[in-house]
Amino acid sequence: MKLPQLISNDSNVSFSQFPGYAAKFEKKLSDIIKFSDFVIEIVDARIPVSSRNSRIENYIGSKPLLVVLNKSDLASTFFTEKWINYFKSIGIYAISANSKFDSLNKKIRKYISFLNFSLKRRPRTVVLGVPNVGKSSFINNILNRCKTKIENRPSVTKKVDWFSCGNYELCDTPGILAPKIFGENVLKNLVIAGVIEHKDIFEIVIDLINLIRINNNSDLFKLDDSYEILKNFGKSRGFLLSDGKINVDLAASSFLNDFRKNKFGRMTLEAPDD
Numbered sequence: 142m143k144l145p146q147l148i149s150n151d152s153n154v155s156f157s158q159f160p161g162y163a164a165k166f167e168k169k170l171s172d173i174i175k176f177s178d179f180v181i182e183i184v185d186a187r188i189p190v191s192s193r194n195s196r197i198e199n200y201i202g203s204k205p206l207l208v209v210l211n212k213s214d215l216a217s218t219f220f221t222e223k224w225i226n227y228f229k230s231i232g233i234y235a236i237s238a239n240s241k242f243d244s245l246n247k248k249i250r251k252y253i254s255f256l257n258f259s260l261k262r263r264p265r266t267v268v269l270g271v272p273n274v275g276k277s278s279f280i281n282n283i284l285n286r287c288k289t290k291i292e293n294r295p296s297v298t299k300k301v302d303w304f305s306c307g308n309y310e311l312c313d314t315p316g317i318l319a320p321k322i323f324g325e326n327v328l329k330n331l332v333i334a335g336v337i338e339h340k341d342i343f344e345i346v347i348d349l350i351n352l353i354r355i356n357n358n359s360d361l362f363k364l365d366d367s368y369e370i371l372k373n374f375g376k377s378r379g380f381l382l383s384d385g386k387i388n389v390d391l392a393a394s395s396f397l398n399d400f401r402k403n404k405f406g407r408m409t410l411e412a413p414d415d
């Protein structure tokens with residue numbers, strides 16, 4: 142299977158997004174991790190590298206780490222398996238998850254028994270990750286009820302909350318990004334996956350269409366020109382301006398929404414090195 146590549150890495154591109162509540166939370170992070178017995182880091186299975194915050198790793202230190210490749214229902218099964226093996230090869234236990242529909246409690250209990258704690262209390266874990274990867278959904282899935290607020294946009298959870306599921310305790314946390322993100326690829330991936338909200342999505346969507354075209358044979362993607370594909374998409378939705386031209390900006394945001402809902406098929410945007 143051919144992996145689509147976003148345009149080449151440009152380390153000169155940077156982006157800043159670090160709201161006050163994230164800075165406040167990061168100050169407490171060391172203490173929360175110290176209080177926890179292990180850490181669960183949620184990443185987006187479509188972008189397992191771009192959706193990791195390298196700063197989080199500095200805080201984790203020697204605590205056991207479980208990486209959860211969440212939203213696996215939106216990613217290529219083939220690449221998710223490759224990613225799990227990659228994490229294993231660097232000594233990190235990783236699992237795939239669909240927090241909307243899987244039953245995840247069993248998988249976590251299995252990991253806890255693998256860690257073989259000799260504690261006189263229930264093990265505690267803190268759930269970390271960048272915004273909008275599904276941390277709160279993961280916790281609700283474990284608790285089997287809606288205890289924490291979920292929305293389809295970044296930065297919904299703004300405070301730390303502990304919950305008990307009977308066998309262990311879990312902590313929901315606000316999503317935090319590194320204060321500065323470097324590299325055009327990473328930035329694009331984060332926008333495509335909905336981790337970052339960005340006004341200027343037109344070029345990103347054109348690049349995304351270039352990628353989808355590689356493996357998608359449906360009628361919409363038969364043309365060679367991604368701009369024409371976007372225009373056809375806009376036309377089919379009736380996104381017209383008063384002068385009769387197609388509203389390509391509206392088409393771009395609608396296309397991105399459809400991509401995030403899996404309307405063009407499952408897709409992983411990053412592959413591990415072989």
Ligand SMILES: Nc1nc2c(ncn2[C@@H]2O[C@H](COP(=O)(O)OP(=O)(O)OP(=O)(O)O)[C@@H](O)[C@H]2O)c(=O)[nH]1
Binds near residue numbers: 271315
């Ligand atoms: N398809 C799919 N969607 C998911 C999955 N997990 C979460 N979502 C959706 O992703 C969006 C964000 O979920 P949240 O649980 O609020 O994410 P979060 O990481 O807590 O976000 P912040 O609190 O803003 O950092 C919601 O629309 C969820 O329904 C999953 O496994 N698959």
Ligand SMILES: [Mg+2]
Binds near residue numbers: 277298315316
């Ligand atoms: Mg949340």
